[in-house]
Amino acid sequence: MVMNYAARMKLVKPSAIRELLQLGEDPSIISFGGGYPDPSMFPVEGLAETYRHSIVENGATTLQYSASNGLRRLREQVAARVTRDGYACDADQVVILQGAQQGLDLVAKMLLDAGDVVLTENPTFLGALIAFNPYQPRYHAIEMDEEGIRTDAVEAFFRDGGRAKFLYTVPDFQNPTGTTMSLARRKRLVELAHAYDFVILEDSPYREVRFQGEQIPTLLSLDSARPDSDGRVIHLGSFSKILAPGLRLGWAVGPKPVIEQLGLLKLAADTQSSTLNMAAVSRFLDTYDIDAQIARIRDVYRRKRDVMLASLRQHFPQSVRFTEPDGGLFTWLTFPDGFDTARFMAEQAVPHAKVAYVPGATFFPTSAPTNYARFSFSTQSDAAIQAGIGRLGALLRDAL
Amino acid sequence: MVMNYAARMKLVKPSAIRELLQLGEDPSIISFGGGYPDPSMFPVEGLAETYRHSIVENGATTLQYSASNGLRRLREQVAARVTRDGYACDADQVVILQGAQQGLDLVAKMLLDAGDVVLTENPTFLGALIAFNPYQPRYHAIEMDEEGIRTDAVEAFFRDGGRAKFLYTVPDFQNPTGTTMSLARRKRLVELAHAYDFVILEDSPYREVRFQGEQIPTLLSLDSARPDSDGRVIHLGSFSKILAPGLRLGWAVGPKPVIEQLGLLKLAADTQSSTLNMAAVSRFLDTYDIDAQIARIRDVYRRKRDVMLASLRQHFPQSVRFTEPDGGLFTWLTFPDGFDTARFMAEQAVPHAKVAYVPGATFFPTSAPTNYARFSFSTQSDAAIQAGIGRLGALLRDAL
Numbered sequence: 116m117v118m119n120y121a122a123r124m125k126l127v128k129p130s131a132i133r134e135l136l137q138l139g140e141d142p143s144i145i146s147f148g149g150g151y152p153d154p155s156m157f158p159v160e161g162l163a164e165t166y167r168h169s170i171v172e173n174g175a176t177t178l179q180y181s182a183s184n185g186l187r188r189l190r191e192q193v194a195a196r197v198t199r200d201g202y203a204c205d206a207d208q209v210v211i212l213q214g215a216q217q218g219l220d221l222v223a224k225m226l227l228d229a230g231d232v233v234l235t236e237n238p239t240f241l242g243a244l245i246a247f248n249p250y251q252p253r254y255h256a257i258e259m260d261e262e263g264i265r266t267d268a269v270e271a272f273f274r275d276g277g278r279a280k281f282l283y284t285v286p287d288f289q290n291p292t293g294t295t296m297s298l299a300r301r302k303r304l305v306e307l308a309h310a311y312d313f314v315i316l317e318d319s320p321y322r323e324v325r326f327q328g329e330q331i332p333t334l335l336s337l338d339s340a341r342p343d344s345d346g347r348v349i350h351l352g353s354f355s356k357i358l359a360p361g362l363r364l365g366w367a368v369g370p371k372p373v374i375e376q377l378g379l380l381k382l383a384a385d386t387q388s389s390t391l392n393m394a395a396v397s398r399f400l401d402t403y404d405i406d407a408q409i410a411r412i413r414d415v416y417r418r419k420r421d422v423m424l425a426s427l428r429q430h431f432p433q434s435v436r437f438t439e440p441d442g443g444l445f446t447w448l449t450f451p452d453g454f455d456t457a458r459f460m461a462e463q464a465v466p467h468a469k470v471a472y473v474p475g476a477t478f479f480p481t482s483a484p485t486n487y488a489r490f491s492f493s494t495q496s497d498a499a500i501q502a503g504i505g506r507l508g509a510l511l512r513d514a515l
Numbered sequence: 516m517v518m519n520y521a522a523r524m525k526l527v528k529p530s531a532i533r534e535l536l537q538l539g540e541d542p543s544i545i546s547f548g549g550g551y552p553d554p555s556m557f558p559v560e561g562l563a564e565t566y567r568h569s570i571v572e573n574g575a576t577t578l579q580y581s582a583s584n585g586l587r588r589l590r591e592q593v594a595a596r597v598t599r600d601g602y603a604c605d606a607d608q609v610v611i612l613q614g615a616q617q618g619l620d621l622v623a624k625m626l627l628d629a630g631d632v633v634l635t636e637n638p639t640f641l642g643a644l645i646a647f648n649p650y651q652p653r654y655h656a657i658e659m660d661e662e663g664i665r666t667d668a669v670e671a672f673f674r675d676g677g678r679a680k681f682l683y684t685v686p687d688f689q690n691p692t693g694t695t696m697s698l699a700r701r702k703r704l705v706e707l708a709h710a711y712d713f714v715i716l717e718d719s720p721y722r723e724v725r726f727q728g729e730q731i732p733t734l735l736s737l738d739s740a741r742p743d744s745d746g747r748v749i750h751l752g753s754f755s756k757i758l759a760p761g762l763r764l765g766w767a768v769g770p771k772p773v774i775e776q777l778g779l780l781k782l783a784a785d786t787q788s789s790t791l792n793m794a795a796v797s798r799f800l801d802t803y804d805i806d807a808q809i810a811r812i813r814d815v816y817r818r819k820r821d822v823m824l825a826s827l828r829q830h831f832p833q834s835v836r837f838t839e840p841d842g843g844l845f846t847w848l849t850f851p852d853g854f855d856t857a858r859f860m861a862e863q864a865v866p867h868a869k870v871a872y873v874p875g876a877t878f879f880p881t882s883a884p885t886n887y888a889r890f891s892f893s894t895q896s897d898a899a900i901q902a903g904i905g906r907l908g909a910l911l912r913d914a915l
Contacts, residue, residue: 118773121628127779154575166566175554178759213613213785220784224649228521245783249624359578361790373518379527383645384620385613389789390761
């Protein structure tokens, strides 16, 4: 039959990078494409023990339905970590989600009517656009520089009469650019949110994967520290990068009335997250040292970043620029104007160098510039990073 | 701040039964409220082994991201079971979901524009209304009788010029009534779907929990058997009632183009279901005898149903009628006109008999009759069923 789909389905399309990411499954290809954690960092023994305990000792409750907002103990644990990170909160201000990705879906569902404007960084996280699109927003993409989103451009948008429901940002080690928003920009962004009455959706899955420098306060904590704070930041976090993404556990934290609304949407969307996964992660946090686990991850990813940046410096033409991230999984490459990273990958990088990455066009909400690429350093070995960047560099020296 | 919510949030409200279900957590109350499986039926040893194996032997993949549609092996296993149940299909016609509840959300998201009509049974599953509401449908509720939905009323709706995007039905041991749709009605409903061009959303989480009688073919299989079949049934299934709800695993099966659209919405909503849970359930299906597990569940629930029905016959006034389900978790009680089951529960049943159930009004999409109640027999022991029904019956003999 010809299905009579909802209008929103016109905005729901297979991602252009879906097939590219499948190249990552070809063992002959060195892929810098996927934003996956390094599986050698998964705490296999600890998780094996926590799952065993959760099933054998508490199966009657861990295998059963539980609360749609998430297990209370886990919400308390998340609240304690968020409080330590500068935003004093309790378990009622936390809803456990099916990864931070579900927070993108549910916040859009909560706030967006068709045609509402969402402000994003330019470029921005593709998964956010995929989550927002079914709610039929219009995007206004704000330029970034080395300090993150250009708050002067945000201000100009509103001063010129623009209106927006929310601004979406990944302030820490952004996907795709690796850029971190400066403290001054964060403070200014919160000021603008108050002045122009918009919500900030702060998505920070990589926040704890910082290699160097001091943590910069979250937008959530900066907003709450204002004397006139009325709670206009919703913060998303995740266990995917510090524990394991296959458990699909993240959270939203923010003002209690907003979290209650998100809890109702969580119930509507999928009843609840997996009780077993929540119970096992909660026990892991009670039994093992997650901060030591995070320290190990930081050390490994710092080394991989160093290997990738050194390889890029050694092998790539100087006309290719790249960011030097203080954390996270990605560096962002800017090729000379007119260069087409998608075409180069299809015609040169994959067939001749057996290397894949993500061409940058897909990360731009309202344009599709061809001369960018996202490289992830998280999953490949040091030797594979050196080999892959070396082979690409040899091709590029001919092409550029 | 005063949040500027989307218009759909007017339809997202805390459920009236949310607090009632919390009575189930009070150990002094015998609750027939929640539709929970009996936790003593959870295959704890098997799941402990499959999780151990999945984490220890395959942690690098089971703890990692995987495919948004679900692990291929698990989709193959579901497709094989669905094929055995009369609908020949392959893995590409299956998408693994965060419980069947997520299928309700995603199908509504795929099909509904604001104001579109959804046909439901009257009464219907509350969780479906909760999932559909954010997409701002209008409901037209079709009366039921002992053969399930009244297809003559469906036909009358369309003959009178009605239009609807889809019809939602729980044909097997319906929640809340326990009623099963007859074969004749199923055939007629599929005919009507073709004649009047609507989609059928067949939600059958209890299908394998049949106590007696032969399985009746699914609407999915009846539709596909028509020579003019063009694939207008989407079928939802779940591991919640045959394995454990705390794993949050269900599926949608149907025509491949529709499943592809649902897969895109799944990616947008939460990236994917838990790789670990999918891998462990897949191994459970390969290693253990799920059909023997289902047979044990059937035997236990059949006995519990028998105990509850016998207790109702013995203790309740004859003016209270109840359904005699062939499977599932629920019986549906009809009290005399004018009786208020919610008020009786708050004023009498809970304080004086220490018994809870679900008043029926909440299951009706467009009305709120007061003289119905849903009783679940799945979680209480035989003795608790007898005691609770006995105490309620004593109160009712005074009240009626």
